[in-house]
Amino acid sequence: MYIIKNALRNIRRMFTKNILIAIIILIVGFSCVVSLSIKEAANTARQEGIDAVNITANISYDRQKMMQNMQPPTQGEQDGTSQEDMRDKMRESMQNQNLSLDELEVYAKADSVSDFYYEKTMAIGATEIEAIESSSSENFGGPQGMPGRNDEDTTYVEGDFSLVGISSVNALSDFTDGTKELVDGEYLDIEKTHTVMISEDLATYNSLEVGSSIKLQNPNSESETYVVEVVGIYSQVSDQQMMMRQDPANQMYTSANTIDAIEAKTASDNPLTSQVKGTYVLADVDAYDAFSDEVYELGLSDDFTVQSMDVSMYEQSLAPLENLSSFADTFFLVSILVGGAILIVFQFLRVKDRVYEIGVLRAIGMSKLKISLQFICELLIITTVSLILALGIGAATSVPITNQLLESQSVSTNESEMQNMPGGMPQGMGGRQSSEPSGSFIEDSVQSVSSATNWTVVLEIMVIGLLLTIVSGGVATIFIQRYDTMKILQQS
Amino acid sequence: MSELSTKDLSFYYTKDKSILKELNLAFERGKIYAIVGKSGAGKTTLLSLLSQLQSPKDGHIYYEGQDISNINADHYRSCNIGVVFQSYNLLPSWNAIENVSLSLDIANWKESDKKTHAKMLLEKMQIDESDMHRAVHQLSGGQQQRVAIARAISYNPSIILADEPTGNLDKATEKEILTIFQQLAYEEDKCVILVTHASSVTKIADEIYRL
Numbered sequence: 001m002y003i004i005k006n007a008l009r010n011i012r013r014m015f016t017k018n019i020l021i022a023i024i025i026l027i028v029g030f031s032c033v034v035s036l037s038i039k040e041a042a043n044t045a046r047q048e049g050i051d052a053v054n055i056t057a058n059i060s061y062d063r064q065k066m067m068q069n070m071q072p073p074t075q076g077e078q079d080g081t082s083q084e085d086m087r088d089k090m091r092e093s094m095q096n097q098n099l100s101l102d103e104l105e106v107y108a109k110a111d112s113v114s115d116f117y118y119e120k121t122m123a124i125g126a127t128e129i130e131a132i133e134s135s136s137s138e139n140f141g142g143p144q145g146m147p148g149r150n151d152e153d154t155t156y157v158e159g160d161f162s163l164v165g166i167s168s169v170n171a172l173s174d175f176t177d178g179t180k181e182l183v184d185g186e187y188l189d190i191e192k193t194h195t196v197m198i199s200e201d202l203a204t205y206n207s208l209e210v211g212s213s214i215k216l217q218n219p220n221s222e223s224e225t226y227v228v229e230v231v232g233i234y235s236q237v238s239d240q241q242m243m244m245r246q247d248p249a250n251q252m253y254t255s256a257n258t259i260d261a262i263e264a265k266t267a268s269d270n271p272l273t274s275q276v277k278g279t280y281v282l283a284d285v286d287a288y289d290a291f292s293d294e295v296y297e298l299g300l301s302d303d304f305t306v307q308s309m310d311v312s313m314y315e316q317s318l319a320p321l322e323n324l325s326s327f328a329d330t331f332f333l334v335s336i337l338v339g340g341a342i343l344i345v346f347q348f349l350r351v352k353d354r355v356y357e358i359g360v361l362r363a364i365g366m367s368k369l370k371i372s373l374q375f376i377c378e379l380l381i382i383t384t385v386s387l388i389l390a391l392g393i394g395a396a397t398s399v400p401i402t403n404q405l406l407e408s409q410s411v412s413t414n415e416s417e418m419q420n421m422p423g424g425m426p427q428g429m430g431g432r433q434s435s436e437p438s439g440s441f442i443e444d445s446v447q448s449v450s451s452a453t454n455w456t457v458v459l460e461i462m463v464i465g466l467l468l469t470i471v472s473g474g475v476a477t478i479f480i481q482r483y484d485t486m487k488i489l490q491q492s
Numbered sequence: 493m494s495e496l497s498t499k500d501l502s503f504y505y506t507k508d509k510s511i512l513k514e515l516n517l518a519f520e521r522g523k524i525y526a527i528v529g530k531s532g533a534g535k536t537t538l539l540s541l542l543s544q545l546q547s548p549k550d551g552h553i554y555y556e557g558q559d560i561s562n563i564n565a566d567h568y569r570s571c572n573i574g575v576v577f578q579s580y581n582l583l584p585s586w587n588a589i590e591n592v593s594l595s596l597d598i599a600n601w602k603e604s605d606k607k608t609h610a611k612m613l614l615e616k617m618q619i620d621e622s623d624m625h626r627a628v629h630q631l632s633g634g635q636q637q638r639v640a641i642a643r644a645i646s647y648n649p650s651i652i653l654a655d656e657p658t659g660n661l662d663k664a665t666e667k668e669i670l671t672i673f674q675q676l677a678y679e680e681d682k683c684v685i686l687v688t689h690a691s692s693v694t695k696i697a698d699e700i701y702r703l
Contacts, residue, residue, distance in 0.1 A: 002594075002597035002598075005597075006594070006597075009586075009590070013585050013586075357583060359581070360581045360582070360583055361598075363543075363545065363569065363575065363577070363581055364569060364570060364575075364581075364594070364595050364598055364643070365565075365566045365567065365568070365569035365570025365571070365595075365598050365599065366566065366570070366598045367566045370598075485545055486540055486545050486546055489545075489577070489579075489581060
């Protein structure tokens with residue numbers, strides 16, 4: 001007890017020197033609080049955000065893996081034959097990249113899946129209406145052929161419209177996330193066939209309204225037509241560019257049953273076909289991780305991979321905060337090392353400065369251990385007070401500092417993204433079909449945090465303070481152990 | 493039985509030049525001892541050996557019949573002997589009460605009010621109330637000597653060691669200090685060992701050891 005009393009007494013007596021140490025610890029502590037708060041904010045934002053995200057996942061062909069597996073021809077093999085072999089292998093792989101609905105439904109039985117829906121997309125033409133920015137293209141070799149492949153005799157014309165057949169209203173995610181909005185009529189009844197929802201632009205361009213009929217046509221067989229009724233008109237709320245040939249205004253929504261009916265009826269040489277895309281709804285990130293493993297247990301080929309745009313987009317949105325967190329790690333490490341070194345030097349100087357006192361205390365019977373404890377206790381009290389102040393200041397300023405740094409980081413990351421995006425399309429979004437204009441990265445990213453310093457930070461700072469005190473106190477102890485009492489007293 | 497004794501006590505810094513050689517001394521309670529000798533004879537060294545601030549090269553020191561090398565040095569210095577150093581060795585920025593109380597703390601003094609006990613001792617050493625609260629470095633040499641004695645006797649040790657206790661004092665103060673040592677020896681049954689070269693000190697000694 002008297003050690004604490006003496007420690008307090010000594011702190012008061014050497015107030016000026018101790019204030020200096022306290023200020024240094026305060027600065028180091030403040031740096032640590034801000035660094036840890038930034039990290040904590042990043043962790044909290046990640047956890048809270050990921051908890052709030054409705055996770056959906058898709059199974060898609062792993063093109064990256066395919067490209068890795070395609071070994072480039074060696075120097076000696078760079079003749080026409082080897083390169084042709086490689087192209088053939090790529091064609092073969094690309095042709096096998098779509099899973100059937102039956103296969104997709106197998107993976108929907110995974111325990112981690114809470115819901116499953118799909119959409120079938122079909123390129124189709126129409127007889128009495130015109131597409132916006134008509135982009136009919138001719139392909140060779142049928143609908144499944146590689147673009148540009150010209151070794152077949154047949155010519156395949158792709159329709160100007162995109163007919164999207166949904167199996168569930170849940171598939172209308174563009175409407176739930178606000179990208180699109182129903183402006184007239186009603187949503188699709190997925191049980192019905194031959195009803196569609198069309199875009200407002202398409203409706204205006206062709207003077208269509210709710211109740212109008214549209215005659216769809218197989219672009220490769222003029223006699224093959226299908227009449228559908230407009231039940232709803234939607235508008236595009238956000239300015240969205242589509243990474244597909246058709247203008248997004250030419251997209252029509254219908255039920256999957258309609259697509260099935262068309263596919264059942266089509267019988268020309270160039271039948272209308274659709275591509276199916278399954279969407280798996282998962283409860284949380286853990287379920288997403290579990291699903292990523294379960295699909296392979298259910299027989300999915302290694303050539304396919306599970307991707308979640310929600311998770312990818314969220315990860316992307318956290319990029320500035322993650323970068324800041326990484327910077328905070330370095331800053332924290334430097335602060336700790338510099339702070340620790342300063343404390344050790346100060347403690348060494350304190351001991352040297354008070355050699356006479358140590359000699360007197362030893363002469364009157366105070367043990368070296370207790371003297372060391374007193375020095376440690378003094379530093380601990382100074383450190384504790386400084387760190388409490390550092391925590392207070394840090395808690396008050398870490399949020400604005402974090403947000404300020406985050407804003408700078410968002411701009412920096414955005415500029416970096418734009419540099420890496422020829423054509424204005426963000427990269428690194430595996431499987432991302434539609435993307436916002438490049439400048440909207442900032443809007444997507446986490447731009448502010450509401451809290452940073454929490455009890456975890458408080459605990460971490462206190463543990464750090466204790467460790468620093470013990471380490472620097474240990475240095476003092478070593479010197480105290482080495483002092484010879486008689487020599488001190490004789491020299492003084 | 494002697495309170496403190498030495499048997500064949502030797503000490504040297506270099507082997508070819510002994511400072512103390514096979515010294516056999518005995519010190520009893522209730523007596524004043526004077527250790528005298530010319531400068532460099534080893535008087536202060538003997539005091540440092542008796543207070544276990546240094547260890548003998550040869551021989552033994554016994555406290556109440558027990559070899560002090562087997563006693564914890566810190567406990568021995570904080571409880572069994574009280575040392576009054578030539579340069580007092582007080583904590584200069586601490587006041588007189590704090591210096592005395594510190595010894596009581598280190599000695600693990602059980603009585604509750606250490607401050608009152610310290611004040612009582614300082615009063616006994618004729619330190620004024622106002623001086624008790626001043627930092628020691630603001631006190632005169634005589635006052636510091638008294639504070640050092642108060643500190644040495646505060647935890648009631650059986651042996652008092654004093655190195656040149658009157659070296660820095662005027663005649664009047666010297667007389668007062670020597671009276672205090674006489675009181676400690678004869679009234680409180682302490683074993684008082686004074687290292688000195690002053691004849692005034694040897695005059696009050698019951699036994700004189702020459703080195």
